[in-house]
Amino acid sequence: MTGLSWRRLAALLRKEWIQVFRDAMTLRIIIAIPIMQLFLFGYAINTDPKNLPTGLLTTDHTKYERTIVAALKNSGYYNVTPLATEAEANEGLADGDLLFVIEIPPGFDRAVDRGESPAILVDADATDPTAIGNATAALASLTADIQRDLPPIRRAQPQTPPFQFVVHARYNPEQLTVLNIVPGLICIVLTFSTLFVTTLSITRERERGTMENLLAMPVRPVEVMIAKITPYLTIGYIQVGLILIASVLFFQLPIRGSIPLLLAALGLFIGGNLALGVLFSTVSANQMQATQFAQFTLLPSFLLSGFMFPFRGMPLWAQWAGEVFPTTHAMRIVRGMLLKGNGWTEIAPDLWPLALFTLGAIGLAVWFYRETLD
Amino acid sequence: MNDRVIDVRNLRKSFGARKVVEGLSLQVEQGQICGFLGANGSGKTTTIRMLCGLLVPDAGEGQCIGFDIIRQAPLIRRHVGYMTQKFSFYEDLTVFENLDFVASVYEMRNRRAAVDDIMVRMGLADRRNQLAGELSGGWKQRLALAACVLHQPKLLLLDEPTAGVDAKARREFWDLIHDMAGEGLTVLVSTHYMDEAERCNRIVYLANGRIVVEGGADQVARQSGLITFEATGQGIDNAARALRRMSGVEAAAVFGHALHVAGTERESLERAIRSFANLEWREVEPRLEDVFIHMLSVKEAAP
Numbered sequence: 001m002t003g004l005s006w007r008r009l010a011a012l013l014r015k016e017w018i019q020v021f022r023d024a025m026t027l028r029i030i031i032a033i034p035i036m037q038l039f040l041f042g043y044a045i046n047t048d049p050k051n052l053p054t055g056l057l058t059t060d061h062t063k064y065e066r067t068i069v070a071a072l073k074n075s076g077y078y079n080v081t082p083l084a085t086e087a088e089a090n091e092g093l094a095d096g097d098l099l100f101v102i103e104i105p106p107g108f109d110r111a112v113d114r115g116e117s118p119a120i121l122v123d124a125d126a127t128d129p130t131a132i133g134n135a136t137a138a139l140a141s142l143t144a145d146i147q148r149d150l151p152p153i154r155r156a157q158p159q160t161p162p163f164q165f166v167v168h169a170r171y172n173p174e175q176l177t178v179l180n181i182v183p184g185l186i187c188i189v190l191t192f193s194t195l196f197v198t199t200l201s202i203t204r205e206r207e208r209g210t211m212e213n214l215l216a217m218p219v220r221p222v223e224v225m226i227a228k229i230t231p232y233l234t235i236g237y238i239q240v241g242l243i244l245i246a247s248v249l250f251f252q253l254p255i256r257g258s259i260p261l262l263l264a265a266l267g268l269f270i271g272g273n274l275a276l277g278v279l280f281s282t283v284s285a286n287q288m289q290a291t292q293f294a295q296f297t298l299l300p301s302f303l304l305s306g307f308m309f310p311f312r313g314m315p316l317w318a319q320w321a322g323e324v325f326p327t328t329h330a331m332r333i334v335r336g337m338l339l340k341g342n343g344w345t346e347i348a349p350d351l352w353p354l355a356l357f358t359l360g361a362i363g364l365a366v367w368f369y370r371e372t373l374d
Numbered sequence: 375m376n377d378r379v380i381d382v383r384n385l386r387k388s389f390g391a392r393k394v395v396e397g398l399s400l401q402v403e404q405g406q407i408c409g410f411l412g413a414n415g416s417g418k419t420t421t422i423r424m425l426c427g428l429l430v431p432d433a434g435e436g437q438c439i440g441f442d443i444i445r446q447a448p449l450i451r452r453h454v455g456y457m458t459q460k461f462s463f464y465e466d467l468t469v470f471e472n473l474d475f476v477a478s479v480y481e482m483r484n485r486r487a488a489v490d491d492i493m494v495r496m497g498l499a500d501r502r503n504q505l506a507g508e509l510s511g512g513w514k515q516r517l518a519l520a521a522c523v524l525h526q527p528k529l530l531l532l533d534e535p536t537a538g539v540d541a542k543a544r545r546e547f548w549d550l551i552h553d554m555a556g557e558g559l560t561v562l563v564s565t566h567y568m569d570e571a572e573r574c575n576r577i578v579y580l581a582n583g584r585i586v587v588e589g590g591a592d593q594v595a596r597q598s599g600l601i602t603f604e605a606t607g608q609g610i611d612n613a614a615r616a617l618r619r620m621s622g623v624e625a626a627a628v629f630g631h632a633l634h635v636a637g638t639e640r641e642s643l644e645r646a647i648r649s650f651a652n653l654e655w656r657e658v659e660p661r662l663e664d665v666f667i668h669m670l671s672v673k674e675a676a677p
Contacts, residue, residue, distance in 0.1 A: 011478030019466050213462035215428055217479045218452045372447075373428045 008219055012227035020231040027235075034193045034239045038185060038246055050076045052135055054100040055083040055092055063109055064162075068120070071142050072102070077135035089123070099125045099132055112162050119166045139165040182251045183335040184307040186243050187269070191301050191327045194236050194270050198277030199294045201228045202369075203287045212373065221369040225362055229274045236270035237263070257337030265337070265347060268354045269330040275361035276326075282365045301327040326357050377404040379529050379560040380425060382436030382443060387420050387429060387583075394420045396583040398434075402562060402576075407555050409574030410564035413670060417583040418564040419459060422531045425562070426456045439528045452480070455522035459533040461514045465507030469498055469517055472506055473524060480525040488524060496520040496550070512543030519547070523554065530554070532563040536570065548573050568663045579669060586669055591662055600624075600660040600668050601640055605633040605653040613650045620646040625664055636664045 021027065054072070058065060072078040078100065083089050092098035101123040105111075111118035122139065124132045143161055202224075205211040214224070240263065247253040255262070277294065284290035302308055304322035322328045329350035336342035380402040387395040395417040402408045410418050423429040425438050427447030435442075441449045463472045473492065477485040493499045496516050501509065506517060515535060522530060532551075536544045548570065555561055563574070571577050571591065578588045587594050605613070610633040617626040617635055622642025626635045633653070637643035647655055 005481060007481045008479050011475055014478070015464065015467065015471070015475045018471055019464065022466050208465070209458065209460040209462045210464060211462075212428065212458050213456075216426060216451055216454075216456045216458075217476065218448065219479055372430055373423060374430055 004220055004223060009223045009226060012219060012223050013230055016227045017231050020235070030193060030197060030235055031238065031242070034189045035242055035246060037189045037192065038243055039250070051079045052077055052099040052132070053092075053097060054078040054080045054102060055089050055098045056080050057083050057086065057089050057101060057103040058108075059104075059106045060108075064112060065104060068104070075135075075138045075142060077138050078102075093123060093125050100135070108163070115162075117161050117163055119164050122165050122167045124167055136167050139167065182247050182253050183338045184305075184331050186240075186247065187305070187327050187330040187334055188302065188307055189243060190236070190239065190266070190270060190330070191273055191298065193239055194232065194273040195277050195294045195297065196291070197232045197235070198228055198274045199280045199290045200287050201278060202281035203284050203290045207286060215371060215373065221366045221371065222362075224369070225275075225278055225365055228278050229271065229362075232274050233267065233270060236274070237267065240266050240270070253338060255338055256341030257343060261344060261347070262334070262337050265333045265351060265354070266330070268351065268358060269326055269333075272326040272354055272358040272361065275358050275365065279361045279365040279368070282368045297325070301325045304328065305331050307331060323353070326354055329353050378402070379404050379406075380408075380436075380438050380562065382425070382438070383434060385421065385424055385434035385436070386432045387417075387424060388432060394583050395424070395431075398580075398583065398585060399436075400578065400585070402560055404560050405555055405558050406576060407551060407561045407563065407574045409571045409577045410562060410580065411566075411571055411577060411666065412564075412580030412586075416580040418580055419533055420583075421580070422456070422533050422562065422564065425450075426454045426531055427451050428456075452525075453528050455525070455527035455530045457518050457522045457530070457532045457535050459537065461506075461518060463506050463514075463518060463521055466505065468503050468505055469493070469509070470502045472517065473521055476521045476524050482525060492520045492524050512539050515539050515543065515547060519550065523559075528560065530559055530561045530563075532561065534564050534566065536565065536567065544570070568661070568666070571662055579666065581669065592659075595660045595662060595665050598660065598665045598668055599638050600636050600665055601638065601643055602634055602636045602658050602660040602664060603643070603647055603655050604658045605635070605647070605650065605655045606631055607653040610653065613653060617646060617650070620649075622646050624668055627664075634658075634661065634664065636660060636668065638668075 056069065069080050072080055080102070083092070083101070089098070089101040089103075093101060103121040103123070105118060105121070108118055108120075122136070124136060143163070143165065147162055202211070205214060244255070248255065276297070280290045280293040284293060300321065304318055305325055305328040306322065307327070332350045333342075333347045333354075336346055340346075378401050380400055382401075383399045385395055385398045385400075386393070394415075398417070398421055400421075410422070412418055420429060424431045425443065427443065427450045430447070431444065435444070437443060438450050439453050441447075441453075443450065464475070467475065470489065470493070473489045474485065477489050482488050490499075493502060496519065498513075498516060498520060501513065506514065509517060519532075519535065522532075530551075536547055539547070544567070551561055551563070552573070563570075565571060574591070576589065577591055577594050579586045579594065587597055589597065610628055610631075614626045614628050614633050614635075617623050617633075622637045622639050623635055623646050624637045626633065628634075635643065635647060637646075647653075
């Protein structure tokens, strides 16, 4: 009586399978939403913004000024407007009206002509590093472009550049890499779509009145849990497939690591979320409560997993809190495997916490599962 | 001793401060159909749930189909068929899928054959592939009954199985219950319908978590000490209204062409009906319904 029974488990699985796949509407939503989110987030988080508002500060209008401004505009990243005072420049940066202030120092012309290679100061608002990353990177090639437009005397001395751009990243000197976002997004989208589906599983049985019947029958709690999770694991894999294909096709994401290992790791991640959903469902009195539990989990998964902010930049307590969420570990695994080509040894430190989390969630769900109506 | 399928003593159960069952003892013999009656909230459902192990009693002891109701609840579940008050099978599964699920969960041998048999017996074969949610009340109830008896339980616990079902379906349902009782199945059924109560071998009437009366239908009527007069003639509706306010009259109600007046004190009752000499009076057996309404009002009067 106390042992598990494969026949009972098979019966429960069959039942859950039919119920999940017969509900066509929910199924369509489950498949469509992650793809929609990927595109929404993927395009909303523009990694290569152009036409950024730029202020130009000059004391004396130089003969090279026009050439430099034209080159900046032609790069597509800078939308240059002249400024009158330095106070205006500071205010513009602080308010967010300007992302860049380009300052050409006094006596610039003479310094260029003498071959002193003077500096042009570029003040950048680095609060959103991804926003300015490509624009600042483009400056280097601008120097070469401008050199072509210089008078022959200056062109004859290619060993010393006519001038230099000195970028001063204000507010946030550390900058993020751009490819971080889509791999992180994969984990966030999966957290979204998998956590909620099982969150409703047990409360639904309770609210429809079928729980009383299920309890009256000789089924074991673990059997119920496994049966609730398995159909959605399949759906989770369909989502993973679609998301990876879409990421490669539309966001040019590289997959440098082993695909089977990546799928195995993601399976564990999905399993963890589904188990957490079942746990929420078990401890909740109704579907509303269960949904709220899931929502409370989503926000920290967003904020503390390293998706929104660089993980290393967070305060220590936030990093510790972040370690609790499966999304954090999945994000490291996925980023590492896609971008760095990480393998088994590199992802192991994040794989076992995922496994532990999944087992823990199922264990707790079984522990909280009441076999009577008390 | 062994043919007592249910034998429990002093069951108690409260939810918070509310005492739902207060010292209930019940014995039901094998093959008996025992009717469970009482107002809403009198403890019928709670008692049934304690008997099948879905609720743990706060106090009390006893056995159900030979297993201890406290220590061996999982074993009881395996051998009891429990039909819940609300339809509790899966509306998004077909008739066959529901029954097949139940048969597999009970790890039945020859699952397919057993499911086919029960569908034929309950007349569900034609609806095999219909979704349970699309069935009418009567058919849902049949499906639920089929699912409850599929694993050949020794005891059937039915919690208001015929609520919201039409008269014909109710009649057929009770015929099935009697057939199965004839084969040795013991049935405990709760109901609000008096005609159904009359089809039970034994009635147990509950009020405030205690048994008030029990016995056969006629015994219960006699035990109540209720005296009933029936009148026919012109103006029974007005007479009923007037009589209800007179002392000694507990109930005065019109059923079709006849007025029933009931009370416990013969003298004052006779005095009351004498004011309506134009009607034709005769003493009759008390109706079960009058008996129960009488008991309800007694309960309300006593603290």
